[in-house]
Amino acid sequence: MQLHRERKEEGVMAMATMREMPRSPEAKLGMRVEDLWDVQEAQLSPNDKLNACFENIPVSAFPLPAKNQEIEIKSDATLAEAVKILARHNILSAPVVDVDAPEDATWIDRYIGIVEFAGIVVWILHQSEPPSPRSPSTPTSASAIAAAANGNTFARELEALGLGSAATTSGNFFEDLTSSELYKNTKVQDISGTFRWAPFLALERSNSFLTMLLLLSKYKMKSVPVVDLGSGTIDNIITQPAVIHMLAECAGLQWFESWGTKELSDVGLPLVTPKQIIKVYEDEPVLQAFKEMRKKRVGGVPVIKRGGTTAVGNISLRDVQFLLTAPEIYHDYRTITVKDFLTSVRSYLEKNKNAFPMSSEFITCKRDCTVKELIQLLDKEQIHRVYVVDDDGNLEGLITLRDIISRLVHEPHGYFGDFFDGVLPLPANSRV
Structure with missing residues (x-):
């Protein structure tokens, strides 16, 4: 009882302070939601009120990142060049510009998709798998891409690297790969339409916050570009972490507190059960672990000690960037295990303070945690998932950024209408 009283008093004090001077652009945006919240019809449920508030705010109001980096990657850039660009600017993904598009092209013709670290590596991992036994005479997608991109030399490079064997798990795999012609010559446009690639789906500045939140949650987009129709260029890119940061900055406002002070179970979390x-x-x-994530279509997994039941760490698809940007972390290993990989990454990050701001730590919470506390934890640690555990450390569930956003809003019946009709069709080689 005392804890809830203290939380309420803190909320009242924070709200008064924010009214005097918003502490950030995100908090200012939260006050805009607050003003709309106060004038909503009384008969609306809290969830419907939130939907109505977000529907009345355009995505153009979403603050730009503190360091607004309009980084774009050209479609004829190689995978090696794309990785260097992403690493140099400390970003996970970037839009891909079609170099063959005319200068006066609209945004839908100018951009062909978004490339990300995980997408590049997932494509690479696919090359290490054998072709389907049902079609032994049919070229794999890798061979088809190879032939189209660089002819038979490229295809032979795949074979020379041993990429047809699913058993390829040694550290030398990535070391050989990053120095190979395959890695140096494959262009970003050659892997478009595979795995995590999707048609370039963007919002116009006038589209609503509600549309953006639904795309990031129910429709599983990791980021949503916002385009300026006048210039045909990207105005902003809104990510799941950016939305979570915005919510964290809204602590103390009435609309946020009425939702955020609820315990996880009260809003239907966690969505992912222990089983x-x-x-x-x-x-x-570790390479086999990454393959398992690709196979199961999950972005991260807990690491369990052999013979035990509790988790000792976490590994995600985002971590595979270190296999491309810092091969020295496994250089001395013949076969690097998940445990050795995590130890090496941790050591590498400690020595390189300017390395990618990424955590492989295993972050947990309890079932009686509130939504607000969870949001603040995710924002502070800059992580994408939290594991729910009991008092003994046993896993009771998993909560991702997407799960939280999905609990904030819901899709009204027929809301999107023909919204998706203007989206470019998936490429013929799409595996999304």
């Missing part, structure tokens, strides 16, 4: 959580053992080869 649904994909796990890996710490003594498994």
